[in-house]
Amino acid sequence: MTATTASFLAPPSGMLPERRRVPVLAIVIALHIGLILMLLLLAPPLPKGKPGVTSMVAVNVAAPAPQRAQPKPQQRKQQKAPSNPQPKPEVTVPNAPPAKWSFGDPALREFDLSKLPPADSAPAQMAEAGPPDSAVVGVAPDGSKLYAAEWHREPTDAELAFYIRKARYAGPGAYGLIACRTAPRFKVEDCRPIGESPGSGMGYAVNEGAWQFRVKPPRVNGDYQVGTWVSIKIEITPPGN
Numbered sequence: 001m002t003a004t005t006a007s008f009l010a011p012p013s014g015m016l017p018e019r020r021r022v023p024v025l026a027i028v029i030a031l032h033i034g035l036i037l038m039l040l041l042l043a044p045p046l047p048k049g050k051p052g053v054t055s056m057v058a059v060n061v062a063a064p065a066p067q068r069a070q071p072k073p074q075q076r077k078q079q080k081a082p083s084n085p086q087p088k089p090e091v092t093v094p095n096a097p098p099a100k101w102s103f104g105d106p107a108l109r110e111f112d113l114s115k116l117p118p119a120d121s122a123p124a125q126m127a128e129a130g131p132p133d134s135a136v137v138g139v140a141p142d143g144s145k146l147y148a149a150e151w152h153r154e155p156t157d158a159e160l161a162f163y164i165r166k167a168r169y170a171g172p173g174a175y176g177l178i179a180c181r182t183a184p185r186f187k188v189e190d191c192r193p194i195g196e197s198p199g200s201g202m203g204y205a206v207n208e209g210a211w212q213f214r215v216k217p218p219r220v221n222g223d224y225q226v227g228t229w230v231s232i233k234i235e236i237t238p239p240g241n
Contacts, residue, residue, distance in 0.1 A: 134218035140229035141179055141192060147218035149230040152186040155212055160234065163209035168201040175235035176202030178210055182226050186214040194231070206234045 138146040164170045177195035180188035191210040193203030213232060217224040 131219060133220055133222070134230075137231050140181075141190075141194075142229070144229060146179060146229050146231050149180075149232045150216045150218075151214070152216045153214040155209070155234075159212045160206075160209050163205045164202070164234075164236070165205075166201070166208070167205040168199065169197070170200065170202065170205070170236055172236055172238040173197065174200040174202050175233055176200070176204075176206030177231065177233045178203065178207045179229055179231055180210055180213070180215070181229050182215060182217040184226060186216060187211075188213050188215055188230070188232070191232075202234070202236075206232070 134147040134150065136145045137148045140146040167174065167176075174197045176193065176197075178191050179194045180191040183189045188210055191207050193207045196203035196206075210232065215230055215232065217226045218228045218230060219225075220228070
Protein backbone atom coordinates (compact mmCIF):
# COMPACT_ATOMS: atom_id res chain seq x y z
CA MET A 1 0.00 0.00 0.00
CA THR A 2 2.87 2.36 0.74
CA ALA A 3 4.60 1.76 -2.65
CA THR A 4 1.44 2.39 -4.63
CA THR A 5 0.80 5.76 -2.96
CA ALA A 6 4.35 7.00 -3.57
CA SER A 7 4.25 6.20 -7.28
CA PHE A 8 0.91 7.97 -7.71
CA LEU A 9 2.20 11.21 -6.17
CA ALA A 10 5.45 11.35 -8.24
CA PRO A 11 5.27 13.46 -11.47
CA PRO A 12 5.40 11.63 -14.79
CA SER A 13 8.86 11.19 -16.25
CA GLY A 14 9.95 13.81 -18.92
CA MET A 15 7.67 16.62 -17.66
CA LEU A 16 8.74 19.64 -15.54
CA PRO A 17 6.98 20.37 -12.31
CA GLU A 18 4.22 22.95 -12.41
CA ARG A 19 6.25 25.61 -10.61
CA ARG A 20 9.20 25.31 -13.09
CA ARG A 21 7.08 25.62 -16.26
CA VAL A 22 5.80 29.10 -15.36
CA PRO A 23 9.24 30.88 -15.50
CA VAL A 24 10.15 29.10 -18.74
CA LEU A 25 6.91 30.22 -20.39
CA ALA A 26 7.53 33.79 -19.22
CA ILE A 27 11.04 33.78 -20.75
CA VAL A 28 9.70 32.56 -24.12
CA ILE A 29 7.02 35.30 -24.19
CA ALA A 30 9.63 37.95 -23.31
CA LEU A 31 11.87 36.78 -26.17
CA HIS A 32 9.00 37.07 -28.66
CA ILE A 33 8.13 40.56 -27.43
CA GLY A 34 11.80 41.64 -27.68
CA LEU A 35 12.00 40.30 -31.24
CA ILE A 36 8.88 42.26 -32.27
CA LEU A 37 10.26 45.49 -30.75
CA MET A 38 13.58 44.99 -32.54
CA LEU A 39 11.80 44.64 -35.92
CA LEU A 40 9.80 47.80 -35.27
CA LEU A 41 12.93 49.79 -34.39
CA LEU A 42 14.82 48.60 -37.46
CA ALA A 43 11.98 49.55 -39.85
CA PRO A 44 12.63 52.88 -41.81
CA PRO A 45 10.67 55.88 -40.55
CA LEU A 46 7.64 56.89 -42.57
CA PRO A 47 7.83 60.27 -44.38
CA LYS A 48 6.08 63.06 -42.55
CA GLY A 49 3.86 65.02 -44.87
CA LYS A 50 4.52 65.95 -48.48
CA PRO A 51 7.82 67.63 -49.47
CA GLY A 52 7.53 71.35 -49.90
CA VAL A 53 8.20 73.15 -53.17
CA THR A 54 11.56 74.91 -53.15
CA SER A 55 12.17 78.16 -54.99
CA MET A 56 15.29 79.68 -56.55
CA VAL A 57 15.88 83.33 -57.29
CA ALA A 58 17.79 83.88 -60.53
CA VAL A 59 19.94 86.96 -60.99
CA ASN A 60 20.59 88.07 -64.54
CA VAL A 61 23.76 90.09 -64.98
CA ALA A 62 24.18 91.85 -68.30
CA ALA A 63 27.28 93.54 -69.68
CA PRO A 64 27.13 97.15 -70.91
CA ALA A 65 27.11 96.07 -74.56
CA PRO A 66 25.35 92.69 -74.85
CA GLN A 67 26.03 90.73 -77.97
CA ARG A 68 23.19 89.64 -80.18
CA ALA A 69 22.32 85.99 -80.25
CA GLN A 70 24.03 84.24 -83.09
CA PRO A 71 21.61 82.66 -85.58
CA LYS A 72 21.63 78.92 -85.92
CA PRO A 73 23.51 77.37 -88.88
CA GLN A 74 20.21 76.51 -90.52
CA GLN A 75 19.01 80.10 -90.21
CA ARG A 76 22.27 81.40 -91.66
CA LYS A 77 21.83 79.22 -94.70
CA GLN A 78 18.30 80.50 -95.15
CA GLN A 79 19.45 84.12 -94.89
CA LYS A 80 22.30 83.70 -97.33
CA ALA A 81 20.24 81.83 -99.90
CA PRO A 82 18.54 84.38 -102.22
CA SER A 83 14.86 83.99 -102.96
CA ASN A 84 15.46 83.96 -106.75
CA PRO A 85 18.99 82.68 -107.36
CA GLN A 86 20.42 83.88 -110.63
CA PRO A 87 22.27 81.37 -112.76
CA LYS A 88 26.01 81.87 -112.85
CA PRO A 89 27.43 82.76 -116.25
CA GLU A 90 29.71 80.19 -117.78
CA VAL A 91 33.10 81.46 -118.86
CA THR A 92 34.88 79.62 -121.59
CA VAL A 93 38.60 80.07 -122.22
CA PRO A 94 40.00 79.12 -125.61
CA ASN A 95 42.90 76.70 -125.66
CA ALA A 96 45.40 79.31 -126.73
CA PRO A 97 49.14 78.85 -126.01
CA PRO A 98 50.57 81.12 -123.27
CA ALA A 99 52.20 84.31 -124.44
CA LYS A 100 55.98 84.40 -124.44
CA TRP A 101 57.98 87.28 -122.99
CA SER A 102 61.29 88.41 -124.35
CA PHE A 103 63.75 91.15 -123.39
CA GLY A 104 62.69 94.46 -124.83
CA ASP A 105 59.02 93.56 -124.93
CA PRO A 106 57.07 96.51 -126.42
CA ALA A 107 54.41 96.10 -123.72
CA LEU A 108 56.96 97.24 -121.10
CA ARG A 109 58.29 100.28 -122.91
CA GLU A 110 55.65 102.57 -121.36
CA PHE A 111 56.20 101.22 -117.83
CA ASP A 112 57.40 103.92 -115.35
CA LEU A 113 58.55 102.74 -111.93
CA SER A 114 58.39 106.27 -110.50
CA LYS A 115 54.65 106.34 -110.98
CA LEU A 116 54.03 103.48 -108.55
CA PRO A 117 52.59 104.51 -105.10
CA PRO A 118 55.09 104.53 -102.22
CA ALA A 119 55.33 101.40 -100.12
CA ASP A 120 54.33 103.22 -96.90
CA SER A 121 50.89 104.10 -98.21
CA ALA A 122 49.55 100.52 -97.91
CA PRO A 123 50.09 100.17 -94.13
CA ALA A 124 48.62 103.63 -93.64
CA GLN A 125 45.48 102.61 -95.53
CA MET A 126 45.25 99.41 -93.51
CA ALA A 127 45.51 101.36 -90.25
CA GLU A 128 42.76 103.72 -91.37
CA ALA A 129 40.52 100.75 -92.22
CA GLY A 130 41.04 99.12 -88.77
CA PRO A 131 38.72 99.42 -85.75
CA PRO A 132 38.44 102.85 -84.16
CA ASP A 133 40.34 103.81 -81.02
CA SER A 134 38.74 103.21 -77.64
CA ALA A 135 36.55 106.00 -76.31
CA VAL A 136 37.73 108.09 -73.36
CA VAL A 137 35.05 108.13 -70.63
CA GLY A 138 36.79 109.90 -67.74
CA VAL A 139 39.91 110.26 -65.64
CA ALA A 140 41.70 107.25 -64.11
CA PRO A 141 42.70 107.15 -60.42
CA ASP A 142 46.29 108.07 -61.36
CA GLY A 143 45.16 111.07 -63.43
CA SER A 144 45.56 109.42 -66.85
CA LYS A 145 42.79 108.80 -69.39
CA LEU A 146 40.06 106.30 -68.52
CA TYR A 147 38.86 104.29 -71.52
CA ALA A 148 35.64 102.34 -72.08
CA ALA A 149 36.20 98.61 -71.56
CA GLU A 150 35.70 96.06 -74.33
CA TRP A 151 35.08 92.47 -73.20
CA HIS A 152 37.42 89.73 -74.34
CA ARG A 153 35.07 87.30 -72.55
CA GLU A 154 31.94 88.42 -70.71
CA PRO A 155 31.57 87.10 -67.13
CA THR A 156 28.82 84.58 -66.52
CA ASP A 157 26.03 84.80 -63.95
CA ALA A 158 27.61 81.92 -62.03
CA GLU A 159 30.91 83.81 -61.74
CA LEU A 160 29.25 86.94 -60.38
CA ALA A 161 26.45 85.44 -58.24
CA PHE A 162 28.66 84.87 -55.17
CA TYR A 163 29.82 88.50 -55.09
CA ILE A 164 26.56 90.15 -56.17
CA ARG A 165 24.85 88.38 -53.27
CA LYS A 166 26.90 90.49 -50.85
CA ALA A 167 25.41 93.76 -52.10
CA ARG A 168 22.74 95.47 -50.00
CA TYR A 169 20.47 95.71 -53.03
CA ALA A 170 21.00 93.69 -56.20
CA GLY A 171 17.59 94.00 -57.83
CA PRO A 172 16.73 95.20 -61.33
CA GLY A 173 18.41 98.51 -62.15
CA ALA A 174 21.24 98.15 -59.64
CA TYR A 175 24.73 98.64 -61.05
CA GLY A 176 28.35 98.83 -59.99
CA LEU A 177 31.10 100.81 -61.75
CA ILE A 178 34.81 100.10 -61.25
CA ALA A 179 38.12 101.29 -62.76
CA CYS A 180 40.84 98.71 -63.50
CA ARG A 181 44.28 98.74 -65.08
CA THR A 182 44.70 96.27 -67.93
CA ALA A 183 47.31 93.52 -67.60
CA PRO A 184 48.72 90.80 -69.91
CA ARG A 185 46.49 87.89 -70.94
CA PHE A 186 43.43 90.16 -70.90
CA LYS A 187 43.42 90.36 -67.09
CA VAL A 188 42.81 93.44 -64.93
CA GLU A 189 44.46 94.64 -61.73
CA ASP A 190 44.43 97.55 -59.26
CA CYS A 191 40.63 97.66 -59.48
CA ARG A 192 38.64 100.05 -57.29
CA PRO A 193 34.96 101.08 -57.17
CA ILE A 194 34.17 104.49 -58.64
CA GLY A 195 30.35 104.43 -58.76
CA GLU A 196 27.16 102.48 -58.01
CA SER A 197 23.40 102.84 -57.80
CA PRO A 198 22.59 104.79 -54.61
CA GLY A 199 22.69 102.65 -51.46
CA SER A 200 23.13 99.34 -53.32
CA GLY A 201 26.72 98.46 -52.41
CA MET A 202 27.16 97.09 -55.94
CA GLY A 203 30.45 98.93 -56.50
CA TYR A 204 32.29 96.93 -53.84
CA ALA A 205 30.55 93.68 -54.86
CA VAL A 206 31.65 94.07 -58.49
CA ASN A 207 35.15 95.07 -57.39
CA GLU A 208 35.57 91.82 -55.43
CA GLY A 209 34.66 89.71 -58.47
CA ALA A 210 36.84 91.67 -60.93
CA TRP A 211 39.69 89.14 -60.75
CA GLN A 212 37.60 86.94 -63.09
CA PHE A 213 37.13 89.63 -65.76
CA ARG A 214 38.83 89.31 -69.16
CA VAL A 215 39.04 92.69 -70.94
CA LYS A 216 40.84 93.83 -74.09
CA PRO A 217 43.38 96.64 -73.61
CA PRO A 218 42.30 100.03 -75.01
CA ARG A 219 43.21 100.75 -78.61
CA VAL A 220 45.18 103.99 -78.97
CA ASN A 221 46.50 105.16 -82.38
CA GLY A 222 45.81 101.75 -83.83
CA ASP A 223 47.70 99.80 -81.14
CA TYR A 224 46.48 98.01 -78.01
CA GLN A 225 47.96 99.58 -74.88
CA VAL A 226 48.44 97.16 -71.97
CA GLY A 227 48.61 98.94 -68.62
CA THR A 228 46.06 101.65 -69.39
CA TRP A 229 42.92 102.13 -67.30
CA VAL A 230 39.42 101.01 -68.31
CA SER A 231 35.96 101.52 -66.85
CA ILE A 232 33.82 98.38 -66.26
CA LYS A 233 30.10 98.51 -65.44
CA ILE A 234 27.99 95.56 -64.27
CA GLU A 235 24.22 96.14 -64.22
CA ILE A 236 21.38 93.90 -63.02
CA THR A 237 18.64 93.50 -65.60
CA PRO A 238 15.14 92.05 -65.08
CA PRO A 239 14.65 88.37 -66.03
CA GLY A 240 13.99 87.87 -69.70
CA ASN A 241 15.96 90.93 -70.87
